[in-house]
Amino acid sequence: MNHMPQLLCLPGFFAMWLFGAISLSAFAQHPARSSLPLLDDLRFERGFKVWSPVPGKKTEQAKIVPNEDDPSVIPAWGLAQWHSRFTLANAERELLPDGRIRFRDGAKAVTFFPPGHDIDISFALNGSTEYRGKASKRGDPWPHLLADRKLLAHPNVGEMASLPLRIRYRLKKAEVLRPDGFDPRRHTAQFVFYLTVQNRNRQSDGFGDYYWFGVPLYDARYRIPKAHKAVDKGSDRKPATGKFIFNPGGERYTAQSAHDGDWVKINKDLASLIREGLETAWENGFLQDSRNPADYRLMAMNTGWEVTGPLDVEMELAELRLSVVTAEETGRDK
16 A cells, blocks of 8 residues: 655754754654564465374475475475375476476476566366365365465564565466256355464463454355354365454455456555454354453465365466554654
8 A cells, every 4th residue: 555655754954954843742742653564475475384184283285386406495385285195296397388387297387487577376176076076065174275385474463564565466267067966155266365263362261262254255156255253164175264254345445356357456455354354253252261352463374275166276376465553653762
């Protein structure tokens, strides 16, 4: 987000010369703004640690790195593939004729685009392969393909002036297989972006509790993804976190639809929505041990596919940015 320059943020001596009798103490009453990036390796050039498909904990199986010439590279990202029947840990590095580098395991693929390209990466998941051409049953687990990571910093929700998110994405492929038992209300492919908002005040009874904040980028069922504000429920075959999910609906971010196959751009300040998510969680009986926004911080994120039926999909991403802007007092003695 762009902010108008503040005239009172002039160097001290010049300000004294210009305004004469105005004391420096007056300047301390006016906030300056400091912007801090929350993500790096924005083109995914350092690759991924590949987590085991077995849910419950993150177990590293391998690394997939586009630049194989530098074995010292430490990936900034994790790659979650929960409940998949396949693993990208076994994928071979493919150099394509146009310079793209692809890793695929038979059902999923990650493709890195070369420097200078207007696409950074793509994620593909073939639900028809994962489900063996059949329709999943209610309560069945579903495969994921998510880029995840901890944030570089963990801003306090109560102190955020703004939280600008920018992302550009395009649906490259969306094919639906409709076998017997296919239910268009339940069988879908969703491309998501989530942040965890967690109580990090060790003096609070609610320390460690959190909610999921969602930015819905695509849902095969709807041109604009619907709002979802409910507990993360599971089944005996698909464990869940039991935490509150606050997804305010796609219309809060953009009027564009990924269904059209064109680039969709989101450039949105999330700060007020993060606080709205807290309020909604409290109203629904969650996070009851603390109603102080200052106890909560942004901790981690993930983005990618969750596919609950036999749909074959691919999404291209570019220009992912997430930063926080906080208000700071100026004019203090150092």
